[in-house]
Amino acid sequence: MNKKVLLLLVVMVCTFTIAQAQVNYLKGYAILKDGTRINGLIGKFEQDPWFNQRYILFKDSAEFAANPKLKAKKYRADDLQSYQMGNLIYDKVHFVDTENLQLKSLGTNDHMLERLATGRINAHKFYQYPPDTQGFIGTEEEYIEWQKKNHNDLLNGYKILIAKDKEAKRKNAFDVEMLKYFEDTPEVAQKFKDGSYGNEPVTQKKGLAARMVALAKKVAFKPQEAEAIVKAINDYNKKN
Numbered sequence: 001m002n003k004k005v006l007l008l009l010v011v012m013v014c015t016f017t018i019a020q021a022q023v024n025y026l027k028g029y030a031i032l033k034d035g036t037r038i039n040g041l042i043g044k045f046e047q048d049p050w051f052n053q054r055y056i057l058f059k060d061s062a063e064f065a066a067n068p069k070l071k072a073k074k075y076r077a078d079d080l081q082s083y084q085m086g087n088l089i090y091d092k093v094h095f096v097d098t099e100n101l102q103l104k105s106l107g108t109n110d111h112m113l114e115r116l117a118t119g120r121i122n123a124h125k126f127y128q129y130p131p132d133t134q135g136f137i138g139t140e141e142e143y144i145e146w147q148k149k150n151h152n153d154l155l156n157g158y159k160i161l162i163a164k165d166k167e168a169k170r171k172n173a174f175d176v177e178m179l180k181y182f183e184d185t186p187e188v189a190q191k192f193k194d195g196s197y198g199n200e201p202v203t204q205k206k207g208l209a210a211r212m213v214a215l216a217k218k219v220a221f222k223p224q225e226a227e228a229i230v231k232a233i234n235d236y237n238k239k240n
Contacts, residue, residue: 022046023057028085030058030075040064042085043072050127050154052090053111056083077110089115093124095161095170100128116160116230119237121181123173123230126159160226162233173229174222181236188236192228197235199228 025041032038041064043057057072064070082091090112097109113124130150136143160173164181179202182189195201200221 021048021051025057025059026086028083030056030083031081032075033079033081035081042083044085044088047151047155049114050129053077053113053127053129056080056085056112077112078108080112083112091115091124093126093161093170095126097126097128113161117233117237119234120240121162121164121233121236123160123162123233124170126161128154128157128159130154156222158226160229173233174225178229178232182232185236185239188232188239191235192232195228197228197232199225199232 022045023043024046025043027040028042029037029039030042038058038060040061041059045051055074055076058075059070059072077092080092082089084090092110093113094110095113111126113126115123116125117123134150136146138146161170162173162176162181163170179189179193182192191197192199193202
């Protein structure tokens with residue numbers, strides 16, 4: 001089979017992918033659209049976190065205790081205000097991902113996003129969704145590697161969406177000058193500029209080479225940069 005050339009049109013639909021997804025149920029609760037709170041177990045998609053942005057799989061605590069084989073009930077983003085599973089809190093956030101518009105995104109741009117910070121600056125983690133359709137030509141072996149790469153690209157390509165005060169439009173913290181968000185709190189601004197939060201120090205050099213080097217470092221050390229940005233935002237919120 002590996003020697004044969006394959007022409008595939010991959011349709012990325014939830015019903016197909018869920019069967020292969022790894023789901024770990026954690027204790028938590030959800031606040032429904034009408035304000036009702038429900039307590040139980042919520043499924044966390046360990047390797048496909050974008051599914052948790054669209055909906056949750058929920059098992060009522062009492063019903064699960066009576067029947068461990070209880071089938072999960074699905075609540076979509078439109079049905080929810082927020083939810084918590086384990087230590088993670090998710091809020092409903094309106095965001096139009098103009099870089100990745102898809103058919104599934106045309107109906108709603110409300111997502112349940114992991115909360116990273118709350119206060120004068122709100123921050124949430126956003127994953128792009130797998131494409132509705134993809135074309136591929138190659139061997140079965142090449143197809144498997146292609147799938148892995150696409151999956152890793154989605155996992156590593158997350159955004160940190162931020163909004164300060166009454167800003168309606170959220171921006172990606174990796175693409176903006178964070179110093180401008182901290183400028184009214186000099187102590188935080190200086191620490192961020194120096195790299196004291198663990199971030200890449202903000203260089204004053206405006207040359208193309210300097211900007212390219214700084215950008216390359218941010219990409220290479222994205223998890224550390226993300227952690228530093230969130231740490232700085234939380235520090236800013238505490239001081240304000």
